[in-house]
Amino acid sequence: MRNLSKSRIIAFRQCPKRLWLELHKPELRDDSASEVVFKIGYQVGDISRTIYDPEGIGVTIDIEALGHGQALARSAILLTQGNSPIFEAGLKIEGALAYADVMLPDFSNGTLRWRMIEVKSSTGVALYHKDDIAVQSHIAVSSGLILSSVLLAHINNAFVYQGDGDYRGLLREVDLTEETLSRGEEVKQWIAEAQLVAALPEEPVITTGVHCTKPFTCGFCSYCNRHTTHPDFPLKSLPNLHFRKREQFEADRYEDIRDIPDNLLNPLQRRVKQCSMTGETFFDAEGAAADLATLGFPAYFLDFETASFAVPIWKGTRPYQQIPFQFSLHRIDEAGNLFHDAFLDLTGTDPSEALAQSLIDQCGQEGPVFAYNASFETSRIRELAARFPELAKSLHAIIERVVDLLPVARNRYYHPTQHGSWSIKAVLPALCPELSYAQLDGVKNGDMAIEAFKEAINPATTLERKQEIEHLLLEYCKLDTYAMVRMWSIFRGSNLSESHLSH
Ligand code: SF4
Numbered sequence: 172m173r174n175l176s177k178s179r180i181i182a183f184r185q186c187p188k189r190l191w192l193e194l195h196k197p198e199l200r201d202d203s204a205s206e207v208v209f210k211i212g213y214q215v216g217d218i219s220r221t222i223y224d225p226e227g228i229g230v231t232i233d234i235e236a237l238g239h240g241q242a243l244a245r246s247a248i249l250l251t252q253g254n255s256p257i258f259e260a261g262l263k264i265e266g267a268l269a270y271a272d273v274m275l276p277d278f279s280n281g282t283l284r285w286r287m288i289e290v291k292s293s294t295g296v297a298l299y300h301k302d303d304i305a306v307q308s309h310i311a312v313s314s315g316l317i318l319s320s321v322l323l324a325h326i327n328n329a330f331v332y333q334g335d336g337d338y339r340g341l342l343r344e345v346d347l348t349e350e351t352l353s354r355g356e357e358v359k360q361w362i363a364e365a366q367l368v369a370a371l372p373e374e375p376v377i378t379t380g381v382h383c384t385k386p387f388t389c390g391f392c393s394y395c396n397r398h399t400t401h402p403d404f405p406l407k408s409l410p411n412l413h414f415r416k417r418e419q420f421e422a423d424r425y426e427d428i429r430d431i432p433d434n435l436l437n438p439l440q441r442r443v444k445q446c447s448m449t450g451e452t453f454f455d456a457e458g459a460a461a462d463l464a465t466l467g468f469p470a471y472f473l474d475f476e477t478a479s480f481a482v483p484i485w486k487g488t489r490p491y492q493q494i495p496f497q498f499s500l501h502r503i504d505e506a507g508n509l510f511h512d513a514f515l516d517l518t519g520t521d522p523s524e525a526l527a528q529s530l531i532d533q534c535g536q537e538g539p540v541f542a543y544n545a546s547f548e549t550s551r552i553r554e555l556a557a558r559f560p561e562l563a564k565s566l567h568a569i570i571e572r573v574v575d576l577l578p579v580a581r582n583r584y585y586h587p588t589q590h591g592s593w594s595i596k597a598v599l600p601a602l603c604p605e606l607s608y609a610q611l612d613g614v615k616n617g618d619m620a621i622e623a624f625k626e627a628i629n630p631a632t633t634l635e636r637k638q639e640i641e642h643l644l645l646e647y648c649k650l651d652t653y654a655m656v657r658m659w660s661i662f663r664g665s666n667l668s669e670s671h672l673s674h
Contacts, residue, residue, distance in 0.1 A: 172265065172266045172366055173194070173266070173366065173369050173370075174239075174263065174266060174267065174268050175190075175266060175267050175268075175362065175365055175366065175369065176267075176268055176269065177267070177268070177269035177270075177303065177306045177307055177310070179193060179194070179365070180267060180306050180358075180361055180362060180365050181299065181302060181303055181306065183361065183364070183365040183368060184299070184302055184361060185382060185385075185386065185387065185389065186377060186382050186383070186389065187364075187365075187368040187375050187377065188374055188375045188376075188377040188391075188395070189389050189391060190365055190368055190369065191368055191369065191371060191374045191375055192374060192391050192394070194369055195374070196374075196394075199391055199393075199394040200390035200391055200394075201390050201391075201392075201393055202390050214292075214480070214481055214482045215290055215291075215292040215326065215481050215482055216258075216272060216290060217482075218338050218341060218482050219258075219272060219273060219288075219290040219324065219342065220258055221336070221338060222338055222339065222341065222342060223256055223258075223273050223275060223288065224255075224256045224258075228255045228256070229255050229256035229257065229258055230249055230255055230256075230257050230258070231257075231258040231259055232245060232246050232249075232257065232258065232259040232260055232261060232270070233259075234259060234261070234270065239261070239268070242259075242261045242270075243261040243263050243268070245261075246260040246261035246262070247261075250274070250285070250316060253276035253278070253283040253285075254276070255276070256273065256274065256275050256276070257271075257273075257274040258272065258273060258274075259271070259272065260274045262307070262310045262311050262314050262316070263310065263314060264310050264313045264314050266362055266366055267306070267310055267362050268310065269306060269307040269310045269311075271287055271288075271289070271307060271311065272288060272289050272290040273286075273287070273288035273289075273290060273324075274286070274287055274288075275288065277319040277320075279319065280319075282317070283317070284317040284318065284319035285311070285316055285317065285318055285319065286318075286319055286320045286322065287307070287308065287311060287318050287320070287321050287322070288322045288323075288324050288344070289303065289304045289307060289321075289322070289323050289324070290324045290325075290342065291323060291324070291325045291326075292325075292326060292481045293325050293326065294325060294326045294327075294328040294490070294491065295325060296323055296325060296345050296347075297386060298386070299386040299387075300323055300325075301323075301347065301350065301351070304321060304323055304347055304351055305351050305354040305357070305358050306358050306361070306362075308321050308351045308352060308354075308355075309354070309355045309358035309359065312352065312355065313355075318348070318352065320346060320348045321346075321347050321348045321351045321352065322344045322345065322346055322347065322348075323344070323345045323347055324342040324343065324344045324345075325342065325343055325345070326341065326342065326343070326481055326490045326491070327340060327341060327342060327343040327490070328489060328490050328491060329489070330483075330489060330490060331483075331487065331488070331489055332483040332484075332485070332486055332487070332488055332489070333486060333487075334486035338482065341482065341490065379392070379395050379396055379399070383395070402426045402427035403427060403429075403447075404427050404428045404429055404444075404447040404587075404590070405426065405427065405428070406420055406421070406425065406426070406428060407590070407591065408428050408443065408447065408590040408591040409428050409431075409436070409440050409443060409444075409591050410439055410440060410443060410581075410591045410592075410593075411437070411439065411440070412440070416435075420435075428440075428443065428444050428447060429444060429447055429448050431444065439581075442585055443585060443591055446585050446586065446587045447587050450587055451587075452584075452585065452586045452587075452601070453584065453585040453586075454583065454584050454585075455582070455583040455584075456583075456662075456664060458582065458583050459579055459583035459584065459662035459663070459664075460662065460663055460664040462579045462582075462583065462662070463579065463659065463662055463663045464663070466539040466574060467505075467538060467539070468503070468504055468505040468538055469502050469503060469504045469505070469535065469537075469538040470502070470503050470538055470539050470541060470659065471500055471501070471502050471534055471535070471538060471539065471540040471541065471572075472500065472501040472502075472503075472540075472541045472542075472652040472653075472655040472656050472659070473498060473499070473500050473530075473534075473540050473541065473542050473548055473573075473652065474498065474499050474542065474543070474548070474648055474651040474652045474655070475495040475497065475498050475547070475548055475551055476495065476496060476497040476498070476617065476620045476621075476624070476644065476647075476648055477493040477494055477495045477496065477551065477621075478493075478494055478496055478621050478624050478625060479491045479492055479493050479494065479621075485520075485521035485523070486521070487521075487558055488521070488523075492554070493547075493550075493551060493554075494521075494522070494523060495522070495523070495526055495551050495555075496515065496516055496517075496522045496526070496624055497513070497514060497515040497516070497522075497526075497620075497624075497644055497645075497648055498513065498514050498526065498529075498530060498648070499511070499512075499513050499645075499648035499649045499651060499652040500512045500513065500530075500533050500534070500652065501649075501652040501653060501655070501656050502535075502538075503656060507665075509656065511649060511652075511653075512533045513645055513648065513649065514526050514529040514530070514533075515641060515644055515645060515648075517624070517627040517628060517637055517640065517641055517644075518628070519628035519629075519630070523555060523558060523559070524558075524559055524562075526555070527552075527555040527556075527559055527562050527566060528562065530552070530555075530566070530569065531562060531565040531566065531569070534569050534572075536568075537572070538572065539572055539573075539574045540569060540572045540573045540574065541573075541574050541575075541576050541655055541659060542573055542574075542575060542576070542655075543575070543576050543577050543580075543595050543651075543655055544575065544577045544594075545573050545574070545575035545576075545577070546575070548573060549570050549573050552566050552569055552570050552573075553566075553567075553570065556570075576655055576658060576659060576662075577593060579662055580593050580598055580658065580662075581593045583662065584598065584602070584662070586598075586601030586602070588600065588601050589601060595651065595654050595655070595658075596608055596616070598658065599654045599657075599658075602657065602658055602661060603654070603657045603658075603661075606650070606653070606654060606657065608647075608650065611643070611646055611647055611650065612643060612646075613639075613640075613643040614640075614643040614644055614646075614647040615647070619647075620644060620647055620648070623640045623643060623644055624640075624644065626640060627640040627641070627644075
């Protein structure tokens with residue numbers, strides 16, 4: 172019988188085939204998404220040690236250094252003694268094993284019991300967390316431990332970091348003792364069934380479905396869908412498709428939006444369907460020009476890049492708060508002259524106040540400030556105003572001038588290659604084929620920008636690499652605002668020449 176880890180048992184809960192593939196054909200898995208989650212979880216794990224062991228007397232079981240055998244043996248000794256908190260304590264029964272994030276000895280009734288705490292980087296308790304902690308509790312209890320309580324600690328997103336490494340209050344505990352300890356028989360059954368699947372000589376026959384993305388996106392999707400033919404315009408190409416309507420379309424076996432009767436679609440969806448059928452572009456040039464005609468000069472075009480941290484690193488910030496570290500700002504005057512300004516802080520200190528001041532300085536006093544999906548930019552500026560009251564008046568004045576280009580694009584323009592999306596990255600290739608994010612080196616989207624930023628502020632990053640990242644980030648963000656300039660120019664019916672708009 173194999174020793175199935177807790178994560179393998181949870182994988183089985185999602186899909187027995189996933190468990191089988193993880194055990195027998197792990198090379199088929201694409202793991203890029205889960206790596207990012209691991210990095211965040213690791214930070215939260217570090218901080219939980221300072222929260223639950225402020226005196227630093229606890230023992231962390233280093234699984235990588237010890238290997239499973241020694242890690243389990245060392246844990247067993249420490250769990251018998253109960254002298255100190257244990258982090259990553261190994262727990263094992265026949266056929267299953269788990270490592271508990273935090274085990275705190277509890278002698279409150281005169282005998283050794285344990286408070287078991289599972290730490291999650293989420294901001295709430297999900298159903299799969301409860302399964303996860305039920306598996307772990309079952310293994311702990313079946314291995315002979317007495318649990319006085321079972322808690323799940325998740326990120327408290329109302330926590331505001333006050334600096335000096337004081338993270339008390341970062342984690343919010345939820346007591347799951349009663350609920351968890353009553354699920355032993357259920358978990359026993361899961362382990363037995365998972366063992367049967369693990370022993371199968373061939374992968375189980377299971378077709379793809381909603382379970383492939385819930386609660387996690389399965390890393391074997393490409394493999395399991397390798398023989399599936401995809402329609403040219405799948406249901407996800409329909410904008411604003413309510414999930415109930417989507418389910419209805421799927422039940423009625425509509426796979427391509429071109430087959431859906433018009434009377435089942437709203438006007439925008441009908442337009443998307445029509446363009447998909449004809450291959451033609453919809454462009455209400457008059458309407459777009461009218462939308463923008465009354466907005467004067469100078470015109471500004473603003474885009475932020477932001478980063479967030481599960482464990483906030485800067486004083487005055489919350490977990491997962493989107494903190495702008497960069498902006499790009501194009502400005503065009505009435506004569507059609509184009510200027511570019513930018514802000515980027517890679518020092519690793521809080522960029523917020525300097526960014527806010529720079530934004531005020533560079534946005535001038537008048538003229539529209541165009542953004543794309545502008546509620547993101549206005550929310551960030553509002554947060555900056557709340558953090559820096561002395562800059563609030565000037566920042567609110569900028570918010571008053573913000574104009575969203577997205578509704579103009581959505582109402583006036585559509586090309587079939589957009590596939591139901593009006594993100595700037597979907598519209599730009601259709602509107603300005605000569606401009607492309609693909610031509611950029613290294614940083615081509617928001618997620619890559621975040622990763623690049625985090626790499627740049629890491630003290631271990633060399634100056635040379637930091638300079639390279641700086642260049643990549645500046646070029647990426649500049650293209651975002653230049654794309655807006657081009658879009659604005661085309662929508663406005665402007666006679667500005669290409670040389671004017673050269674960036
Ligand atoms: S992609 Fe879907 S069917 Fe395939 S292993 Fe994963 S969850 Fe199971």
